[in-house]
Amino acid sequence: MGRKKKIVSNNTKKNIPKKLSVKKGIKTDKNKTKKNSASFFRLLGTKDFSAFDYKFLFPILKKIEETANCYSFSRVEYPIIEDAGLYKKIFNKDKKKILFEIEQKSLEKIVLRPDLIHGLARAFVDHGGLNNLEKPIKLFALGPVFRQEKIRGGIYRQFNQFNFSILNDSKPVSDAFLIFLIYNIFKELQIDVQVQINSLGNSECQKDFLHKFSKFLKERGRRSKLCNECKKNIIKSPALLLECQEEGCLKVRSDMPQIIDFLSEDSNARFYKTMEFLDEMDINYNFNPYLVKDLGYYNDLIFEIWPIDKNGELNSKLALGRGGHYDSLFSCLANKDISFLSFSGGIERTLIKSKENNLFISDDKDVIFLAQIDACAKAKSMFLFKELLSKGFNVKQAFHLDGLKDQLEEARVFKAKIVLILGKKELNEGTILFRGTDSGVQEIIAQKDLVRRLEKEISQ
Numbered sequence: 001m002g003r004k005k006k007i008v009s010n011n012t013k014k015n016i017p018k019k020l021s022v023k024k025g026i027k028t029d030k031n032k033t034k035k036n037s038a039s040f041f042r043l044l045g046t047k048d049f050s051a052f053d054y055k056f057l058f059p060i061l062k063k064i065e066e067t068a069n070c071y072s073f074s075r076v077e078y079p080i081i082e083d084a085g086l087y088k089k090i091f092n093k094d095k096k097k098i099l100f101e102i103e104q105k106s107l108e109k110i111v112l113r114p115d116l117i118h119g120l121a122r123a124f125v126d127h128g129g130l131n132n133l134e135k136p137i138k139l140f141a142l143g144p145v146f147r148q149e150k151i152r153g154g155i156y157r158q159f160n161q162f163n164f165s166i167l168n169d170s171k172p173v174s175d176a177f178l179i180f181l182i183y184n185i186f187k188e189l190q191i192d193v194q195v196q197i198n199s200l201g202n203s204e205c206q207k208d209f210l211h212k213f214s215k216f217l218k219e220r221g222r223r224s225k226l227c228n229e230c231k232k233n234i235i236k237s238p239a240l241l242l243e244c245q246e247e248g249c250l251k252v253r254s255d256m257p258q259i260i261d262f263l264s265e266d267s268n269a270r271f272y273k274t275m276e277f278l279d280e281m282d283i284n285y286n287f288n289p290y291l292v293k294d295l296g297y298y299n300d301l302i303f304e305i306w307p308i309d310k311n312g313e314l315n316s317k318l319a320l321g322r323g324g325h326y327d328s329l330f331s332c333l334a335n336k337d338i339s340f341l342s343f344s345g346g347i348e349r350t351l352i353k354s355k356e357n358n359l360f361i362s363d364d365k366d367v368i369f370l371a372q373i374d375a376c377a378k379a380k381s382m383f384l385f386k387e388l389l390s391k392g393f394n395v396k397q398a399f400h401l402d403g404l405k406d407q408l409e410e411a412r413v414f415k416a417k418i419v420l421i422l423g424k425k426e427l428n429e430g431t432i433l434f435r436g437t438d439s440g441v442q443e444i445i446a447q448k449d450l451v452r453r454l455e456k457e458i459s460q
Contacts, residue, residue: 045149045157047348056354060189060347064142064162067185073140073164078119080144084109086122090332092296094237098147100157112146116163117326117342124167125334136169142347160347164323167330170339172270175301176277178323182305182343183283186320191353192308193320195278195285198292199271199300201263203328206295209262214238216256225252242292245317258289267300274301293322300325305345307353320353321345366418366458368395369411373404373423381422384447391451393458411437418457420450 042048049057068075085108087099100112113119120141141163149155164181166174179195186193200206217223217234226234227246234241241249263271278285291302302324306314323343330340368388372381378399388395398410404421411419421433432450435442436457445453 043157045151045155047156047159053351053355057347057351060350060354061142063185063189064345065140067181068140068164071138071181073138076120076123076139076141077143078123078141080113080146081110082113082119082122084111086118086333087111087114090118090297090329092237094240095294095297098149100146100148114147115145116141116143116161116344117165117329120163120165120342121326121330121333121340136174137167139163139165139167141165156348161344162347163342163344165340165342167340168338169341172273173277174341175270175274175325176281176283178341178343179278179285179303180281180283182321182323182345185345186305186350189350189354190357191320191350193284193305194308194314195283195303196288196291196306196316197275197278197285197301197303198260198288198290199263199267200259200292200295200298200302200324201267202299203296205259205262205264205267206299209257209259210238210295212257212262217241217252222252225249242290242295253290259292260289270300297326297329298324299327301341303343310356318349318352320349366394367414367416368393368418368420368454369407369414369416370395370397371404371407371411371419371421372399373402373421374427377422377424377427380427384422384450388451388454393454418454 065075067073081102084099084101087096091099098114100114102110102112104110120139124139142160144158144160146158148157151157164178166178179197183193183195201209217226217238223231223234225248226241227244227249230241230244230246230249241253244250244253260268260271275285275287285303291304293302302322304322305320306316307318307320309315321344324341326340326342327338330338370381370385370388372378381397382399385395385397385399396411396414396416398407401407401410408419416437419435419437421435423433426432426444430447431444432447433442434445434450434453
């Protein structure tokens with residue numbers, strides 16, 4: 001690590017570890033200073049959430065959970081560790097490279113979950129969910145996931161996902177409904193997005209497409225334009241080219257046959273019906289024939305949420321989430337054909353866009369801010385604050401601040417409708433200063449009349 005040896009006295013040397021080492025491949029944040037070179041640093045690919053982050057993060061989480069409740073998605077939760085055998089069954093060799101494995105002696109092999117959908121499918125089968133499939137089942141999950149991927153902007157080794165899944169409902173209107181639900185989460189968070197959609201058809205459609213695609217890549221002159229990695233994969237796994245973002249590979253891909261031309265009659269009819277519903281729902285979407293990823297993992301519908309920058313440009317490299325049909329995945333685990341529609345969104349990426357817009361989104365309405373001047377008034381304010389909360393008022397405070405100016409600034413941040421000010425004079429007289437922020441009018445009222453006055457003011 002290039003660190004200088006630390007000189008210690010004999011009486012402390014016995015308490016110092018002989019050697020501090022970092023496992024190969026584990027990198028730390030480079031924002032170091034020479035003065036504290038012995039400190040520990042945040043691992044690259046991880047994120048600390050500051051108090052400032054939470055000003056944006058809390059409304060995001062709140063909106064996601066409110067949407068789940070509004071549309072009757074049941075909350076589920078399952079372990080962040082899973083049996084490695086689960087992923088050996090559903091992942092190909094290349095996808096297994098993203099897994100974080102936990103080495104243990106004489107125990108089962110364990111991996112940190114790379115996505116929420118696998119645990120959901122495993123848990124559903126585990127708990128006998130297959131025995132109760134008379135109607136569609138809607139599930140919602142939220143939590144951390146872990147992947148070994150190349151670290152770059154918006155890509156983390158540990159990050160958080162939210163997931164919406166609909167089981168046992170293969171109707172096109174349900175496909176459109178899930179897209180509508182996800183689209184409106186971002187719209188209400190004031191993040192401009194466009195939905196990219198495509199259909200990958202069933203397993204037979206994909207087989208026919210890959211056969212034609214492999215022949216296309218072998219045609220003269222195309223191989224030389226590919227990046228070195230895709231040249232290696234052209235025989236054993238040509239589908240990896242479909243996800244490559246290198247310039248040469250993108251040019252080759254632009255001339256490739258499109259999977260939409262290989263869809264069966266049923267898959268084709270279902271996809272166009274889904275787009276008709278999206279048109280009726282006024283969703284900003286785009287049919288993207290090049291959205292072809294993880295063949296054999298998805299079937300039929302696949303979609304991604306792409307943010308729109310302030311200049312109106314789409315950012316395909318910072319997709320906010322991906323979803324579609326995972327029927328093949330579920331069938332692999334359950335040994336039964338079941339429709340499994342799901343979407344997983346990235347919390348950190350959503351946070352990035354929210355902070356870029358510099359919008360502190362708050363659903364707080366009718367905020368009452370309680371300010372205090374003087375130590376005695378502060379004690380009374382704490383009691384009054386608790387009383388107003390018990391009456392159901394949306395009351396905020398800043399007891400850690402003493403100056404009125406700083407407290408009024410906090411009231412402005414909270415967008416308070418009413419500011420209550422309690423000082424030594426008001427405390428002695430049993431009154432409180434009542435200020436309406438919209439009108440700017442303030443008056444002194446008796447503390448015993450405060451609740452009645454607040455109820456009247458907020459009901460207007």
